[in-house]
Amino acid sequence: MMKFKINRNILWTETFVNELVSIGLKYVCISPGSRNTPLTLAYAQNKKIKSHIIVDERSCAFFALGLAKSSGSPVALVCTSGTATAEFYPAIIEAYQQRIPLIVCTADRPPELIDVGANQTINQNNLYRNHIRWFIDAGLPEPTHRRIKHIKATARRAYYESLIRSKGPVHINFPFRKPFEPESYTDTIEKSLIEFSKKTEPGKENVFQNEIKNIADEKWFKEIYKGIKKYSKGLIIAGPENYNPKFPEAVSRLADKLGYPIFADGCSNIRFGKHNKEKILSNFDAFLRSKKFSNKNKPEFILHFGRTITSKALDTYLEKCNAVRYMVNDFGDWFDPSNKSIASFDCKPYIFCQRMNEYLDNQVIKRKPGNWLSLFLNADKTASGIKKKVIEKSPSLNEGRIIKELLDLLPQESHLMISNSMPVRDFDYFASNSDKRISIYNNRGASGIDGIISTALGINTANKPTILLTGDLAFYYDLNGLLAAKKYKIPLIIVLVNNDGGGIFEVLPVSDYGNTFKEFFKTPHGLDFSHFVKAYGGFYKKIKNWIDFKTSFQNSLKRNTFSVLEIKTDSSKSLKLRRKFWKEVSDKLP
Numbered sequence: 122m123m124k125f126k127i128n129r130n131i132l133w134t135e136t137f138v139n140e141l142v143s144i145g146l147k148y149v150c151i152s153p154g155s156r157n158t159p160l161t162l163a164y165a166q167n168k169k170i171k172s173h174i175i176v177d178e179r180s181c182a183f184f185a186l187g188l189a190k191s192s193g194s195p196v197a198l199v200c201t202s203g204t205a206t207a208e209f210y211p212a213i214i215e216a217y218q219q220r221i222p223l224i225v226c227t228a229d230r231p232p233e234l235i236d237v238g239a240n241q242t243i244n245q246n247n248l249y250r251n252h253i254r255w256f257i258d259a260g261l262p263e264p265t266h267r268r269i270k271h272i273k274a275t276a277r278r279a280y281y282e283s284l285i286r287s288k289g290p291v292h293i294n295f296p297f298r299k300p301f302e303p304e305s306y307t308d309t310i311e312k313s314l315i316e317f318s319k320k321t322e323p324g325k326e327n328v329f330q331n332e333i334k335n336i337a338d339e340k341w342f343k344e345i346y347k348g349i350k351k352y353s354k355g356l357i358i359a360g361p362e363n364y365n366p367k368f369p370e371a372v373s374r375l376a377d378k379l380g381y382p383i384f385a386d387g388c389s390n391i392r393f394g395k396h397n398k399e400k401i402l403s404n405f406d407a408f409l410r411s412k413k414f415s416n417k418n419k420p421e422f423i424l425h426f427g428r429t430i431t432s433k434a435l436d437t438y439l440e441k442c443n444a445v446r447y448m449v450n451d452f453g454d455w456f457d458p459s460n461k462s463i464a465s466f467d468c469k470p471y472i473f474c475q476r477m478n479e480y481l482d483n484q485v486i487k488r489k490p491g492n493w494l495s496l497f498l499n500a501d502k503t504a505s506g507i508k509k510k511v512i513e514k515s516p517s518l519n520e521g522r523i524i525k526e527l528l529d530l531l532p533q534e535s536h537l538m539i540s541n542s543m544p545v546r547d548f549d550y551f552a553s554n555s556d557k558r559i560s561i562y563n564n565r566g567a568s569g570i571d572g573i574i575s576t577a578l579g580i581n582t583a584n585k586p587t588i589l590l591t592g593d594l595a596f597y598y599d600l601n602g603l604l605a606a607k608k609y610k611i612p613l614i615i616v617l618v619n620n621d622g623g624g625i626f627e628v629l630p631v632s633d634y635g636n637t638f639k640e641f642f643k644t645p646h647g648l649d650f651s652h653f654v655k656a657y658g659g660f661y662k663k664i665k666n667w668i669d670f671k672t673s674f675q676n677s678l679k680r681n682t683f684s685v686l687e688i689k690t691d692s693s694k695s696l697k698l699r700r701k702f703w704k705e706v707s708d709k710l711p
Contacts (some may be wrong), residue, residue, distance in 0.1 A: 127309075128302065137259075141280060159297055159301050190363070213249050357423075425448045439461060443461075614684050
C-alpha cells in the first residue's frame with residue numbers, strides 16, 4: 122500500500138474546510154496569526170472560498186457579520202489564540218442576538234500548555250458560552266479514519282446549527298501542536314486515508330432545506346385566528362427584520378382583510394418597495410406621543426412580527442395596553458420587554474401571513490361598523506403633513522431632515538446601514554413610505570455603537586450601492602474598520618452626523634445637570650475626522666448646506682473608494698426641532 126508524508130494539522134483543517142465548502146460555505150474572514158496557520162492555509166488554498174484578510178480581529182468579526190447579513194449565508198471567522206479570540210466577542214454577541222450565521226474558528230494551544238503560563242494562552246473552552254448557538258472543541262488533530270470522520274461531522278453540524286436549527290454564531294475551538302507548515306511532516310499515512318479525507322458527497326448543499334409545514338392545522342394558528350375573528354380593534358406591528366421579500370405584500374393583504382393598521386418600524390424594510398402601503402403607517406411614534414390620542418385609542422388585539430421595536434413612544438403605548446398579544450418570528454424568540462404578550466410562535470412571518478390569508482378566504486368575519494382604522498390612518502396623515510412643514514423644510518443642517526434628504530438620494534436596489542443611538546431613532550421617526558426598492562440593515566441585536574463601519578463594509582460586498590448613516594461616536598469607535606475599505610477598495614458612502622459627542626443623552630433627564638452632563642455623559646471629543654479619512658485613502662467632504670449634500674452624494678456614487686460626507690449639527694437645536702414636531706402633532710390630533 123502506497124504511503125504519504127503529511128502534516129496532521131494541515132490534513133485536519135483541509136478536511137474540515139473541504140467539508141464546509143461541499144455544504145455551501147462561500148466566505149471566510151481571517152485575522153492573521155501564528156497558531157491559526159493550519160486554518161488559514163486550508164481556507165486560503167481552497168479556490169471555492171472568497172477570503173477577506175483583516176488585521177484587527179474586532180473589525181474582522183463585524184465585517185463577517187455584515188457579509189453574513191447581506192449574503193444570507195454562513196461566514197467563517199478565523200483567528201489565532203489568546204486575546205485575539207476575545208476581540209471577536211462583540212460581533213458574536215450581535216450575531217447571537219440577531220441570529221446571523223457565523224462559523225467561528227479559534228486556534229488554541231494544546232492541553233499541556235493551558236494554565237502553565239504559556240505565551241498567548243487563555244482558557245478558550247466555550248469562551249462565548251452566553252452568546253453562542255453551539256460549541257465544540259475539535260480536539261487535537263489525529264490522522265485516523267475515526268477522527269477524520271469526526272472532523273467532517275463537526276463541519277456539517279457547524280453549518281447546520283449556524284443556518285438552520287439554531288441559526289446564529291457557532292464556535293469550534295481548534296488546538297494545534299507545532300509544526301504548522303505543510304512540508305513540516307508529522308506522520309506517514311496510507312493513500313486511502315487521504316482519499317477519505319478529500320471525499321465529499323455531491324449535493325450536500327440541498328440537505329438543509331427548510332420544510333414548510335401546514336401551519337393552518339396547528340392549534341396555535343387557530344388560536345390566533347380566534348383572536349382575529351373576535352377583535353375588530355387590532356394592530357399589526359412589523360418590528361425590525363430582514364423579512365422574506367414576500368412578506369410586505371402578504372402582511373399588507375392581511376391588514377386589508379382584517380381592517381388593522383400596520384405599525385412598520387423604520388428597520389422593518391416594509392416602508393419601502395413596490396407593494397400596497399395603504400395601511401402601513403410610518404408616523405406612529407409622533408401621534409402616539411399624544412396622551413390624549415393614545416389613551417383614547419387602545420387595541421384589543423396585537424399581532425407582532427419581527428424583533429423588538431425601536432420606538433419608545435410605541436413601547437410606552439403597548440405597556441399601557443391590556444390587549445391580547447401574540448408574536449410570530451422565525452424561531453419564536455421573545456421580543457417584548459414589557460412582557461405583555463401571551464406567546465411567541467416559531468414561523469416565518471411571510472408563511473404565516475400567506476396561510477392566514479388563504480384561511481380567511483374561506484371564512485366569514487363579521488365586523489361591527491366603526492372608525493378604528495380611519496382614526497390611525499388620519500393620525501398618520503396629520504403627522505406626515507406636520508413633518509413636511511417642520512422637519513423636511515427646515516433650512517438648517519439638522520439631524521431630522523438628513524433622513525428625508527438621504528432617502529431621496531438613495532439609488533434603487535441600494536443598501537442602507539443605520540448606526541445605533543440617534544441615527545436609528547431619527548430614521549424610525551422621519552423615514553416616510555416610499556416605492557423605492559432599498560434594503561435597510563442595522564445592528565439592533567445588542568444595539569452597540571462598536572463595529573458599525575466594519576459591518577457596513579461587509580454588507581457592501583454584495584456589489585450594490587451601500588450607504589452608512591452613522592454618528593460621530595460610532596464612527597470614532599470603528600476607525601480601524603477603514604483599513605478594510607482601503608485594502609479592498611470598497612466604495613462605501615458614509616454619511617457622518619457629527620454633533621460632537623453623545624447626542625442621545627440630550628433626551629435624558631441627566632441632561633439638566635450642566636457641566637457634569639457635558640463632561641461625563643456627552644463627552645465632546647473635538648476631533649477633526651478629515652485627517653483620519655485621508656490617512657486611510659478615502660474622500661472627505663464637510664457639507665455646507667443641503668444642495669452641497671446632494672451634489673457631494675451624487676459625486677460619491679461614482680467613486681471607486683470610500684467617501685465620508687460629514688454633516689455637523691447642533692444636538693440641542695435638533696432636539697428642539699423634534700420636540701416642536703411632536704408638540705404640533707399632539708396639538709392637532711382630536
